[in-house]
Amino acid sequence: MKIIRLKTELEAEIESLKSENKTIGFVPTMGALHDGHKTLVERCVAENDICIVSIFVNPTQFNNAADLEKYPRDLYRDSEFLENVGCQYVFAPNPDEIYEADELKNQFEFDFGGLDKVMEGKFRPGHFNGVVQIVSKLFKLVQPDKAYFGEKDFQQLSIIHHMVNSLKINVEIIDCPIVREQNGLAMSSRNERLTEDQRKKAVEISKVLFESRNFAGQLSPKELTNWVIEKINAVSELNVEYYEIVNTKTLQPINSWSEHTVGCIAVFCGEVRLIDNIRYNSLNN
Numbered sequence: 001m002k003i004i005r006l007k008t009e010l011e012a013e014i015e016s017l018k019s020e021n022k023t024i025g026f027v028p029t030m031g032a033l034h035d036g037h038k039t040l041v042e043r044c045v046a047e048n049d050i051c052i053v054s055i056f057v058n059p060t061q062f063n064n065a066a067d068l069e070k071y072p073r074d075l076y077r078d079s080e081f082l083e084n085v086g087c088q089y090v091f092a093p094n095p096d097e098i099y100e101a102d103e104l105k106n107q108f109e110f111d112f113g114g115l116d117k118v119m120e121g122k123f124r125p126g127h128f129n130g131v132v133q134i135v136s137k138l139f140k141l142v143q144p145d146k147a148y149f150g151e152k153d154f155q156q157l158s159i160i161h162h163m164v165n166s167l168k169i170n171v172e173i174i175d176c177p178i179v180r181e182q183n184g185l186a187m188s189s190r191n192e193r194l195t196e197d198q199r200k201k202a203v204e205i206s207k208v209l210f211e212s213r214n215f216a217g218q219l220s221p222k223e224l225t226n227w228v229i230e231k232i233n234a235v236s237e238l239n240v241e242y243y244e245i246v247n248t249k250t251l252q253p254i255n256s257w258s259e260h261t262v263g264c265i266a267v268f269c270g271e272v273r274l275i276d277n278i279r280y281n282s283l284n285n
Contacts, residue, residue, distance in 0.1 A: 025145065027040045027041050033078045041087055055090060055091070063127055070193065091138075154264055191274075228263070241267065
C-alpha cells in the first residue's frame with residue numbers, strides 16, 4: 001500500500017492507472033477508522049481494480065473550532081487498518097496542500113436545492129458547504145469510477161447525490177448501510193471520545209429509534225417525533241439537538257405517513273455529538 005501526501009504525486013498515479021484502464025474506487029474519510037469504514041473499503045476493493053482512501057480532517061466543514069481540534073487523528077493506525085483490508089493507496093494531504101489561504105477564509109457557495117436548510121444544515125451552518133467543497137475537490141483529483149458513502153450520514157449522502165447531478169460529475173455514488181456495534185450503537189469515529197459509561201447510555205439512541213417503528217402509523221409523525229425526543233432526553237447525559245421525520249428525497253418534515261420516510265437524529269452524549277437515523281419505509285399506510 002502506498003501513502004501519498006502531495007496532489008502532484010496523486011495526479012501522476014491516477015494518470016498511470018487510467019492509462020492502464022484500471023477501474024478506481026474511492027472512499028473519502030476523515031480518519032479515525034472503524035469497522036463501519038471497513039465495510040466501505042472492503043466493498044470498494046471487491047468492486048474495483050484499485051481502491052483509494054483519503055484521510056483528511058477537512059477544516060471547512062467544522063463550524064466549531066474546538067470540535068475540529070478534538071477530532072481524533074492517527075495516520076499510522078489508520079494506514080495499518082487500510083492495508084489489512086486490501087486498500088492500495090491512501091491520500092493523506094495537509095490542509096495547505098488542498099486549500100489556498102483565501103479558500104479557508106471564504107465560505108464555498110453551492111446551490112443545495114434546499115437540502116441544506118434542515119437538520120444538520122440548520123444546526124451546523126456552513127457544514128455542507130465545506131463537505132461539497134472537499135468532496136468535489138477530491139473527486140477531481142482521484143477521478144473515481146465509484147465512490148462509497150455510509151448511510152449514517154443520511155443528509156450528507158443526499159447532498160452528495162445532488163452535487164454529483166448538479167455538477168455533472170462522472171462518478172457512481174454507492175450508498176452503504178449503517179454499520180452498528182453489537183449493542184446497536186451506530187459506529188462513528190466520535191465514539192472514541194465516549195467514556196465507558198457514556199457508551200452504555202448512547203446505546204439508548206438506537207434502542208429508542210428501533211422501538212419507534214412499533215408506533216409509526218399509530219401516532220402521527222409529529223407525535224412520534226415528540227415521543228422519541230422525550231424518551232431519549234429522559235436518559236442522563238443524553239440531550240437531543242433535533243429529531244426530524246422527513247421525506248427521503250426532499251428531506252422536508254412530513255405531516256402524514258408516506259412510503260419513503262426516515263427519522264434523522266442528533267444527540268449530545270455529554271460533549272460528544274452523535275447522529276443516527278431509522279427508516280420507516282416498510283409502513284403500509
